[in-house]
Amino acid sequence: MTSPSVPRQSPVRRGRSFASLTGEFLVELLIRACGFSAIFFVFAIFAFVVGSGAEFIVNRLDISQFLFSTEWVPTSVGQKRYGALALIVGSVSVTALAMAIAVPFGLGAAIFVSEFTTGRRKELLKVVIELLAAIPSVVWGFIGLAMVNPMIISLFDAPIGLNVLNGGIILGLMSVPIIVSIGEDALKAVPDSYREASLAMGASRWQTITKVLLPAARNGLLAAVLLGVGRAIGETIAVLMATGHAVQLPHSPLDSVRTLTATIAAELGETARGSDHYQALFAIGVLLFTLTFIVNLTADLMVRGRKASR
Amino acid sequence: MSDAGQAVSPFMTTEKTRAGRHTESVARAVLATVTALLVLPLTAILGLLVIKGAPALSLSFLLDTPTAGMTAGGIFPTIVGTLWLVGVSLLIAAPIGVLAAIYLNEYAPENWMTRIIHLAIVNLAGVPSIVHALFGVGAFVLFLHLGTSILAASLTLAIMTLPVIIASTKEALSAVPMSFREACWVLGASRWQTIRYVVLPNSVQGILTGVILQVSRAAGETAPIMFTGAAFYLPFLPNSVHDQCMALSMHLFTLSMQVPNVPPAMPYATALVLVVLVMSVNLSSILLRSYLRARRKW
Numbered sequence: 001m002t003s004p005s006v007p008r009q010s011p012v013r014r015g016r017s018f019a020s021l022t023g024e025f026l027v028e029l030l031i032r033a034c035g036f037s038a039i040f041f042v043f044a045i046f047a048f049v050v051g052s053g054a055e056f057i058v059n060r061l062d063i064s065q066f067l068f069s070t071e072w073v074p075t076s077v078g079q080k081r082y083g084a085l086a087l088i089v090g091s092v093s094v095t096a097l098a099m100a101i102a103v104p105f106g107l108g109a110a111i112f113v114s115e116f117t118t119g120r121r122k123e124l125l126k127v128v129i130e131l132l133a134a135i136p137s138v139v140w141g142f143i144g145l146a147m148v149n150p151m152i153i154s155l156f157d158a159p160i161g162l163n164v165l166n167g168g169i170i171l172g173l174m175s176v177p178i179i180v181s182i183g184e185d186a187l188k189a190v191p192d193s194y195r196e197a198s199l200a201m202g203a204s205r206w207q208t209i210t211k212v213l214l215p216a217a218r219n220g221l222l223a224a225v226l227l228g229v230g231r232a233i234g235e236t237i238a239v240l241m242a243t244g245h246a247v248q249l250p251h252s253p254l255d256s257v258r259t260l261t262a263t264i265a266a267e268l269g270e271t272a273r274g275s276d277h278y279q280a281l282f283a284i285g286v287l288l289f290t291l292t293f294i295v296n297l298t299a300d301l302m303v304r305g306r307k308a309s310r
Numbered sequence: 311m312s313d314a315g316q317a318v319s320p321f322m323t324t325e326k327t328r329a330g331r332h333t334e335s336v337a338r339a340v341l342a343t344v345t346a347l348l349v350l351p352l353t354a355i356l357g358l359l360v361i362k363g364a365p366a367l368s369l370s371f372l373l374d375t376p377t378a379g380m381t382a383g384g385i386f387p388t389i390v391g392t393l394w395l396v397g398v399s400l401l402i403a404a405p406i407g408v409l410a411a412i413y414l415n416e417y418a419p420e421n422w423m424t425r426i427i428h429l430a431i432v433n434l435a436g437v438p439s440i441v442h443a444l445f446g447v448g449a450f451v452l453f454l455h456l457g458t459s460i461l462a463a464s465l466t467l468a469i470m471t472l473p474v475i476i477a478s479t480k481e482a483l484s485a486v487p488m489s490f491r492e493a494c495w496v497l498g499a500s501r502w503q504t505i506r507y508v509v510l511p512n513s514v515q516g517i518l519t520g521v522i523l524q525v526s527r528a529a530g531e532t533a534p535i536m537f538t539g540a541a542f543y544l545p546f547l548p549n550s551v552h553d554q555c556m557a558l559s560m561h562l563f564t565l566s567m568q569v570p571n572v573p574p575a576m577p578y579a580t581a582l583v584l585v586v587l588v589m590s591v592n593l594s595s596i597l598l599r600s601y602l603r604a605r606r607k608w
Binding site for chain 2: 032109180227241
């Protein structure tokens with residue numbers, strides 16, 4: 001419900017004091033400024049993150065080494081190398097595993113909550129999902145460290161339980177609530193007349209879901225998954241604590257890795273301001289910003305596309 | 311009914327509909343299990359934190375300063391620090407967020423510019439927390455010369471949680487029926503007068519739920535405050551927004567990652583305090599929201 005149409009010139013201007021009119025003008029100016037603040041902040045974030053690493057990115061960063069080399073050796077005395085491939089693969093592998101867990105669970109729960117529950121039970125499940133989303137990421141990391149870690153060690157006989165599997169489980173659980181809530185919104189947005197028409201034709205509820213609702217809500221459900229991916233790529237503290245500290249290409253889910261986000265968090269405190277290493281971390285920040293920007297933009301366009309076509 | 315000779319009712323179950331029903335009940339059971347499995351981690355986590363953390367929890371744990379290299383003592387400075395960070399970030403984010411939502415819901419025309427604002431909000435919500443931290447370091451700590459301080463950390467938190475306030479305030483505002491506004495305009499009131507005297511009084515509690523939600527988000531964040539104002543260890547309490555402070559979330563991180571020989575119950579107890587704090591704030595927002603929905607007269 002944007003833009004309620006009101007006559008531009010308020011009819012009763014006479015009789016209002018100058019101070020009241022000026023006050024109104026200033027308040028509306030402030031409201032407009034705040035309205036545009038989000039654009040300002042997004043640009044500011046991009047500008048500062050790019051700006052802080054610009055000098056290094058432009059002059060000394062070998063882009064092909066950054067993207068395709070696995071050697072992240074920022075503190076070597078002789079030859080410093082800034083290859084982020086192992087970190088990129090680390091982020092991608094943990095995110096992929098997280099999605100393998102979160103997508104079936106998230107979409108399944110979204111369908112169940114939206115189509116098979118009503119009333120109090122629906123509200124209760126939504127509250128549980130919301131509370132799951134409220135657990136801080138540092139607590140999730142602690143769970144990975146103190147709970148999932150020994151479980152993995154004893155189940156798989158692995159030397160260490162801080163690895164892709166651990167990070168994937170933790171990130172999966174963290175992404176589920178967002179997939180459930182956005183997915184449920186997408187299903188709710190399908191008009192009831194679709195359901196009624198399908199049921200009236202003699203289809204069972206499950207047939208209605210698979211043949212009518214899922215195709216109709218396809219874009220919204222995809223957007224839900226994408227937002228889950230965005231959340232998983234960007235998560236920092238939990239993966240820092242749960243995936244171990246090994247800059248390497250993982251060969252199995254039981255290998256330790258380090259993600260892009262965890263690298264920044266682990267190393268920013270130890271670098272000298274303005275050094276190549278410091279700026280290389282901002283270069284990773286630029287990469288992360290760009291990645292999540294694309295993911296979120298795509299998700300948003302999908303949701304809008306659905307709304308526009310209806 | 312199943313006798314072949316009798317009249318066949320058009321509504322009789324057939325092999326096909328029976329198979330359909332069977333599939334449906336199986337699918338339903340599977341989905342119910344999947345959903346139930348999501349409730350499981352929540353209860354498991356809470357249960358584990360309570361069982362392992364409760365023994366270490368005491369009044370002195372809450373009210374003492376960490377001692378012996380953070381392997382003993384309590385967590386009082388971290389609680390105070392978290393309150394500082396949350397309070398200051400709330401003071402910054404709440405007015406900007408509420409005004410931005412007022413703009414989007416009451417003023418913004420439906421055009422490409424508004425579309426871009428929406429995109430910006432979506433992206434602001436999606437920027438990784440560690441990128442917010444980089445921004446906080448670049449913009450507040452260094453560029454604005456705030457140093458690592460409560461102010462710099464709170465500004466970073468405020469920008470990060472802004473989308474939460476905007477989204478929920480917008481929802482609260484759009485729940486006020488259009489007819490309320492129209493009735494006010496018809497009396498000659500200006501747009502701002504309508505907002506001030508009709509829209510806001512009818513949505514203030516809804517706005518409150520969003521603000522509470524922001525508090526719970528801000529209290530749990532670690533990455534954005536790590537490099538902008540939260541200290542590893544600081545035995546005294548902050549006096550102003552220019553001081554550094556400890557924080558509950560950061561303390562849990564340092565206890566479990568960086569401090570050797572911590573008694574195992576301590577991080578559990580710290581995590582328990584953090585989770586109870588965040589969840590009770592969150593739950594109160596949820597309860598307030600459902601209370602308001604039930605009470606709404608229109």
